[in-house]
Amino acid sequence: MRDFIDIGALEDIPVRGARVLKTPLGCIAVFRTAEDEVFALEDRCPHKGGPLSEGIVHGRAVTCPLHNWVIGFEDGTVQGPDEGAVPTWAAKVEGGRVLVDVALTAKRNAA
Amino acid sequence: MKPKLVVIGAGMASGRALEHLVEAAPDAYDITLFGAEPRGNYNRIMLSPVLSGEKTYEEIVTHDADWYAANGIATRFGDAITGIDRERKVVVTAAGETPYDKLLIATGSNPFIIPLPGHDLKGVLSYRDLDDTQAMIDASTIPGAQAVVIGGGLLGLEAAAGLALRGMDVTVVHLMGHLMERQLDEAAGYLLRRELIGRGIKVLCSANSSEILGADGRVTGLRLDDGTELPCDILVMAVGIRPNVALAKEAGLATGRGIHVDDQMITSDESILAVGECVEHDGAVFGLVAPLYDQAKVAAATLLEQKAAFKQRTVSTKLKVTGVDLFSAGDFAEGEDREDIVFRDPARGVYKRLVLRDNRLIGAVMYGDTADGSWFFGLMNDGADMSEMRETLIFGPAYQGGAALDPMVAVAALPDEAEICGCNGICKGKITTAIANGATTLDAVRMTTKASGSCGTCTGLVEQVLAVTLGEDYAAPAAKPVCDCTDLTHEDVRRLIKASELKSMAAVMQECGWKTSCGCHVCRPALNFYLLADWPLEYLDDPQSRFVNERNHANIQKDGTFSVVPRMWGGITTPDELRAIADAADKYAVPTVKVTGGQRIDLLGVKKADLPAIWSDLNDAGMVSGHAYAKGLRTVKTCVGTDHCRFGTQDSTAFGIAIERRMWGSWTPHKVKMAVSGCPRNCAEATCKDVGVICVDSGFEVSVAGAAGMDVKETEALGKAPTEDEALDLIVAFVQLYRENAKYLDRPYKWVAKVGMDWVRERVVEDAASRTALIGRFDLSQGIYQTDPWAERATPKAQRDFAPLANLTLEAAE
Known part of the structure; x- marks a missing residue:
């Protein structure tokens, strides 16, 4: 059973939009779709590091604001002709609150 | 002397017959054409797109006055024929007599009006010609207007969908148990009904009308025989047509339901031919366009003493309602000797049914996905044995012979005899021959073969034939869809948003x-x-x-x-503003401060979280957002003009400020940059801007559509104005015209190249009423959108x- 941590109210994220979450692992983009699903992805396009949280959300995907790469929410992979992937974390809505994987609070393991 | 040909009726069938005739033998006849409607020939099957606002009347004209003149055809529109004297071979009109050697009757059909009580009230319409269509469009402009359509067949549903798109509250009343019962089976009829209900159209089936209600001579509603009353402002009857045989009957020609013709389209009088919806051939009468065109071809051949015979064939039907995919062909009634293959996908709303007899395809009904319609139609006309491919038949051509799921492969696999354009009966071979003879674009194929030139639903297929035949040499047409989400172009979408009043x-x-x-x-x-x-x-x-x-406004x-x-x-700017900018740059550790090409200052490298605070500080010093990020008005660059310059002719700085104050905050299809130069030395570089003003002694020369980016282009003159106010009017009207018509992300110079400078000048300069209206709409929009985004975002x-x-x-x- 995975543990979750409350990061805020669903209504604080615009519909078809995103907010940034600062974590020890770096900035995470927390997206909200038109259907009120939430997804947590690293806020960094695998192409040139563009902030995905600033992109246009459509269906279960976001278009990077810098060069229009399209990243799918479910597994973080780049769609269409481009290739690459973004790390994703578990996220869910419960009682109007947004919860993300508690692993996001952990300090990066020293390698 | 050339023999005289008189044609009665300027409709689609006679139009096509004349085309064939003048193409094959331009000098064979002296031709006179009589038509009851006071206009040339237009494509009647495209009335529905005119009703829904997707096309204009001009777009559906097939033969205009120039075409008739160029082909030496004398036209007598509005001069109604009152009789035919077969003994003396003359036709009689109010204006006199016209002699003929050959007569072609193409009087078409009349809409059938059910003789219900009240059927002669004002507001009871048929749906047959442009006047009917216009009457419906006029009725739809009344806010909250209601319409009842009697008849849930092809025509009635197109009328209902068009009226609904125009914003009317529409109810369809249909006598039979399901919609379009002549073309669809019950299951497809159900899906169609569900779709129409989803569009807000009410549909009553098995409903019998009993009386049309009225007050003061105008229709007010319809009563059904169960007592239900449906209030309405117009009532459209679309319950069928009756061949118009009155003239022929009076002249003593053999008639039944229609004018009797033989396989050569000759009536019981060998000097008289008939084509179109007015004829009866071998017991059948005709309402769809494909057999009419076949008849026209035969009639033209007969007139030229060539051998040809009209043969009735299976016809296919499509409903011309945007977003409804429906195809029907052949015979799909159930019977002992028939077998069905059915495919359903309820979630996608797809239904396909094939009817086989003795392993041959005799009927097909498809709803929701009709891409394979013409392939099935081809198989039906071939009468080929299906036992080999029966298992995968319903999945279409892509699944035959294990071929890939590629529409291009499917098109490539079609035999030369496969019909591509049902309206005009054009097969694939005819198109590939035309392509080989140099018709390498869609328009060229349309011009030479007529394929896709009537209802247009096969346009995609014709393009695929072009692509398959030409391979890499085929340049897809310039009209590109907006994106993969739709097949419509930007222009289509803009027109529909306006015409159908789509507001979300x-x-x-x-x-x-x-x-x-x-x-x-x-x-x-x-x-x-x-x-917006x-x-x-x-x-x-x-x-x-x-x-x-x-x-983010940044x-x-x-x-x-x-x-x-x-x-x-x-x-x-002022010293105070410069100080406030310098303070902000220090306070938020702005790494780069740069003077821009638009005569202002750019603070680069601000963190997102600091944006509201830095905006608030600059707001406090009296500054507002420069919209340097917007598809909107950016800058109005100026020179110092008469204030300081010894050459200046007008106060160019003050005028530039006036323009910017009036227009800031307006959103446009792409960014808009302007400039005002105080004299023709043009220090503000006004002649490469979207809008540029050059001041001269006698006033202001306004020019537009310049560029200095990816392309470099000098502006073109829009007009000259003696005063600042008049110059500003021209500029505002031009920008509003651009806002209302251009494709998103087209700069003004690209848009003007498409519509033409004359078109722009006509609306902005020459027509004062149009200019005033444009300015009014711009100011209305500014009332909403001229707000400072910085001030709006200064909240916690x-x-x-x-x-x-x-x-x-x-x-x-922690």
Whole structure:
């Protein structure tokens, strides 16, 4: 059973939009779709590091604001002709609150 | 002397017959054409797109006065024939007699009006010609207007869908148990009904009308025999047609339901031929266009004493309602000797049914996915044995012989005899021959073969034939869809938004049949602009459909920071403003301060979370957003004009400021940059801007559509104005015309290249009423949108929205 941590109210994220979450692992983009699903992805396009949280959300995907790469929410992979992937974390809505994987609070393991 | 040919009726059948005739033998006859409607020949099957606003009348004209003149055909429109004297071989009109050697009757048909009580009330319409269509369009302009359509067949449903698109409250009353019972089986009829109900159209089946209600001579409603009353402002009867045989019958020709003709289209009088909806051939009468065109071809051949015979064949039907995919052909009644193959996908609303007899395809009904319709239609006409492919038949040509699921492969696999264009009976071989003879574009194929020239539903197929035949040499037509979410072009979408009064993004996506649930990063910003430009009062701007820069009111840089540019009206600033900018740069540790090409100052490298605070500081010093990120008015560059310059002819700085004060905050299809130069030395470089003004002694020369980016182009003269106010009127009207008509992301120079400078001048300069209306609409929009985004975001909520949602690094540190 995975543990979750409350990061805020669903209504604080615009519909078809995103907010940034600062974590020890770096900035995470927390997206909200038109259907009120939430997804947590690293806020960094695998192409040139563009902030995905600033992109246009459509269906279960976001278009990077810098060069229009399209990243799918479910597994973080780049769609269409481009290739690459973004790390994703578990996220869910419960009682109007947004919860993300508690692993996001952990300090990066020293390698 | 050439023999004389008289043609009665300027409709689609006679038009096509004349085309064949003059093409094969331009000098064979002296031709005179009589028509009851006071206009040339238009494509009657395209009345539905005219009704729904997707096409204009001009677009559906097939033969205009020039065409008749060029082919030496004398026209007598509006001069009704009152009789035919077969003994003396003359036709009689109010104006006198016209002799003929050969007579071609193409009097068409009349709409059938059910003789219900009240059928002669005003507002009871048929749906047959342009006057009917116009009457319906006029009725739809009354707010809250209601319409009842009697008849749930092809014509009635097209009328209902068109009226609903025009904003009317529409009820369809149909006598039979399901819609379009002549073309559809019950299951497809159900799906069609569900679709129409989803569009807000009420549908009553098994409903029997008993009386049309009226007051003061005008229709007010319809009563059904169960007592239900349906109030309405117009009532459209679309219950069928009756061949118009009155003239022929009076002249003593053999008639039944229609004018009897033989296989050569000759009537019981060998000097008289007949074609179209007025004829009866071998017991059948005709309402769809394909057999009429076949008859026209035969009639032309007969007139030229060539051998030809009309043969009745299976016809296919499509409903011309945007977003409804429906195909029907052949015989699909159930019977002992028939077998069905059925495919259903309820979630997608797809239904396909094939009817076989003795292993041969005799009927097909498809709803929701009709791509394979013409392939099935080909198999039906071939009468080929299906036992070999029966197992995969319903999946279409792509699944035959294990071929790939590629539509191009399917088209390549079609035999030469396969019919591509049902309206005109054009097979694939005829198209490939035309392509080999040099018709390498869609338009050229249309011109030479007529394929896809009538109802247009096979356009995609014709393009595929072009692509398959030409391979890499085929250049796809310039009209590109907006994006993968739709097949419509930007121009189509803009027209539909206006014509159908679509005022929300959901309405556009629904009515235009968007293929995705909520669009993509290409279409959403475009739709957002079109909606806010066309409906400033009704539409609410959607920040989530804007690019990052417009959503955050700042330009994103490659490292994710932003730039901040305060407006400097006409490039004029003050020591106080400069101090405030310097203070802000220090306070927020702005790494780069740069003077821009638009005469203002750019603060580059501001962190997103700092944006509301820096804006607030600059606001406090009296500055507002420069919209340096916007598809909107950017800058009005000026020179110092008469204030300081010894050459200046007018106060160019003050005029530049006046323009900027009037127009800032307006959203446009792409960015708009302007400049005002005080004399023809043009120090403000006005002649490469979207709008440029050159001041001269006698006034202001306004020119537009320049460019100095990817393309470099000098502006073109729009007009000259003696005063500042008149010059400003020209500029505002031009920008509003651009806002209302251009494709999203077309700069003015690209848009003007498409519509032409004359078209622009006509609306902005020559027509004063049009100019005033444009200015009025611009000012209305400014009433909503001329607001400073910085001031609006100086609230604590905005500060929060620009900051991270949460900071988990702090918790981790504990």
